[in-house]
Amino acid sequence: MAAEHPAYPVGLRLTGRRTVVLGGGQVAQRRLPALIAAGADITLISPSATPSVEAMADAGELTWHRRTYADGDLAEAWYALIATSDPTANAAASAEAERHRVWCVRSDDADAATAWTPATGHSEGVTVAVLTTEAKGRDPRRTAAIRDAVVAGLRDGTLVAPHHRTRTPGVALVGGGPGDPDLITVRGRRLLAEADVVIADRLGPRDLLNELPPHVEVIDAAKIPYGRFMAQEAINNALIEHAKQGKSVVRLKGGDPFVFGRGMEEAQALAEAGIPCTVVPGISSSISVPGAAGIPVTHRGVAHEFTVVSGHVAPDDERSLVDWAALARLRGTLVILMGVDKIGRIAETLTAHGKPGDTPVALVQEGTTAAQRRVDATLATVAEAVRSHEVRPPAVIVIGEVAGMNPAPPA
Structure with missing residues (x-):
């Protein structure tokens, strides 16, 4: 019946x-x-x-x-x-x-x-079950779509239900991805939506901050008063102090926290202070930005490896830990982060150690954002290309044959 x-x-x-x-x-x-x-x-x-x-x-x-x-x-x-x-x-x-x-x-x-x-889904200890209210004319596709929308909202933080039980205070080191707010991980977005305090880098996905509830305290890491502390020490102390006040803290970083993000320094400082710490990996700009510009960091028959290097210090700087001579001998792809102002000396060093001057180079500025642009050059011309095109950070630099490839042949 x-x-x-x-x-x-x-x-x-x-x-x-x-x-x-x-x-x-x-x-x-x-x-x-x-x-x-x-x-x-x-x-x-x-x-x-x-x-x-x-x-x-x-x-x-x-x-x-x-x-x-x-x-x-x-x-x-x-x-x-x-x-x-x-x-x-x-x-x-x-x-x-x-x-x-x-x-x-x-x-x-x-x-x-x-x-x-029912159409069911799960998110962080919550089961969502959707049933139509009528026996006749039931639409399984609609119930599944409603289920998917609710679960997606819970996972990405766009549907936020306040916690009425006491949460464990602590810090989440969240990798925000390369810049496009849609490229943060589902877990990262959810933790961001549940945070009491967000300490953000300038390279993090800034658009996500506009979505936070009014009660969330957003702190620009670049503007933390440093006093007698070094910049990183001041950030570490801010994380610890807010967590000790019983707050849920998110350290929002660009890319991945452990790829030139100093995330381990923060994790170590939190561990020493006895503060629980969760690390949420992010999409690294070293791979995603070239990909967004149509550049594969590896390609069959062209590049079997890629190396990611920090270019924040020049090759002749005594603080440099990079073996540039060894990199010049590699046949794969070289991805340089934070190297726009040092690319001239980097190119000179690579060519001095045998890298051909006609090796393709691509510079991708503001990758994955609406302001993204790509400048192509070679090792011999890249320094002048940066000057003439006024390339500014943040920009990812790709050196190797893959930088000369196109997704499809010209029509």
Whole structure:
């Protein structure tokens, strides 16, 4: 009998409880993982099964009886999923479920079932389940779309529900990616939305800061009063002080926290102070910015390796830790970060150690943002190209044959 009222939503606790699944096809393949995750004691009754379902049985995650349904199979069951290709068997099993008061889902006839499977999703300990309110005219695609929208909002922080239980204070070192706000990770965006305090670099995705609730304190790391401290020491102290006040703190950094981001220095300072620290990796500009400009850092038959180098000190500077002579001998791609003002001396050093002067060079300024632009040159001409085109930081420099490639041949 078709339901005349909306379904009553409830969460079933099936751990250790007998659950019977009839049919080992695609429906069972989709539904079984959730039943296994719920800890159900699963009996599968089907003469055949998909390879994935068979693998679950082989792994001991369920008990498989290789036969068709027989009356009495639902005895002592708490829950049943009927998904065979035999309408007569489905109807008989559904009738047995009704007699024994076993909640029953039917894949072939939702109106004849006593339970419906909602469209479900999960995010950070929350299960989202969406059901349509009417038995007739149910639209599974719409319920799935609503489920996806809610879960996506919870994951990326655009749908924020306040925590009413005490949160553990601490610091998250979040890599914000190369600049485009859409390129921050889902976890990074969620932590940013839940933060009490955000200490941001100028190279972080600034547009995300505009989305934060009004109560969030946003601190520009470049404007922290340094006093007697070095800049990094002042930032470390700000992270520690806010965390000790019981606040959830996000250190928002451009790219990845551990790729020339001094993230380890901050993590070490927090560890010494006894402050819990979470590291959220970010998309490094060393790979993403060239990619956004159509440059692969590796390519079959062209470059089998790429090396990422900091160019913030010149090759002849005694503080440099880079073996430029060794880099000049490599045949792969060289990616230089923070090297715009030193590129002239870098190019001279590479050519002095044997790198051909006609090696292609590409400079990508403000990569992945609306202001992105690309300037092409060679090792011999790159210093003049930077001056004539007024290339300014932040810019990623790519040296190697891949910098001369195009995604497609000209029309």
